[in-house]
Amino acid sequence: MSSVAQGFTKSLAMTVLSEIGDKTFFAAAILAMRHPRRLVLAGCLSALIVMTILSALVGWAAPxxxxxxxxHHITTLLFFGFGLWSLWDAFTEGGEAEELAEVEAELDADWKDKNGATKDSKKADDDLKKQRRPFFTQFFSPIFLKAFSxxxxxxxxxxxxxxxxGLAADENPxxxxxxxxxxxxxxxxxxxxGGKSLASQISEKIVALSGGVLFIVFGIQSFLSPIES
Structure with missing residues (x-):
């Protein structure tokens, strides 16, 4: 089994290059402009931490x-496949501007629908909120649940x-x-x-190129490393 440090380093680099400029990155930026940042951050981070742990458990159980x-062979192929996928994304048409616009349009439509429904049931919601405990309302608000989902x-x-x-199957989970x-x-x-301004300034092409190179390096390292019994 590989060391904790090696698994940590690979996972950190892979996560940063995969998540910057991703749809969930844009969604978090846009949500933070419309809702309290602490609730958006708590909801987004909770979801991503749960997803990371579940994914690592699946990879740990795979062997x-x-x-x-x-x-080992499947993980090696995954690394090469993701590397080529990222490089393809970097050189094909479209980019962060289109993805940002797409995510913003989806959230706008959802926000308008929710606002319309909220106005009709505002009095009923106010009555329910009075009966809720402050702790529950603060940490499990609709904003938290929306960011989480x-x-x-x-x-x-x-x-x-x-x-x-794939990493958890080949590295220290x-x-x-x-x-x-x-x-x-x-x-x-x-x-x-950073909000939407930071998201719109990120060069997805550079991020995709960096991610593609990183995945291919992981694939080569995995291909050359001996298979542990």
């Missing part, structure tokens, strides 16, 4: 279900989730979880604090 040899389901089946599973959580915290905090 117990499939032979170590096959998980957008990030959790936005990451489900995403490249970063699959890469985390504890290091992978730590690196993933630190990386998610850095990216999400930057998105929430």
């Amino acid at each position: 117990n279900l499939i032979s170590r040899k096959w998980t 957008i990030n959790f389901f936005g990451e489900w089946g995403d490249k970063s989730q699959l890469a985390t599973i 504890f290091g992978v979880v730590l690196g993933g959580i630190v990386g998610q915290a850095l990216c999400t905090t930057a998105a929430v604090i």
Whole structure:
């Protein structure tokens, strides 16, 4: 089993390069402009931490279900595949401007729908809020749940989730979880604090190129490393 430090370093680098300029990054930035930042940050980070832990658990369990040899080969192919995928994204048309506009349009539509429904049931909601405890209202508000659900389901089946599973199958799962959580915290905090202006200034092409090179380097290292029994 690889060291914790190696798993941490790989996971941190992979997470940062995968999450910067991602849809969930843009969503966190836009939500933070419309709602209290602490609730948005808490909801986004909670979802991403849960997703990281679940992904690492799947990767950790994989060698117990499939032979170590096959998980090693699958992980190597995943790294090369994600590397080529990222490089393809970097050189194809479209980019952060289109993705930012798409996420903003989706959130705008949802926000308008929710606002319309809220006006009709405002009195009923006020009565219910009076009966809730401050602790519950503060930490499990609709804003928290919205930020949580957008990030959790936005990451489900995403490249970063699959890469985390592959890393945990080939590296120290504890290091992978730590690196993933630190990386998610850095990216999400930057998105929430920096807001839309920071998100719109990020060059997705450079990030995709860097991520593609990183994944290919991981693939080469995995290909050359011996298979542990």
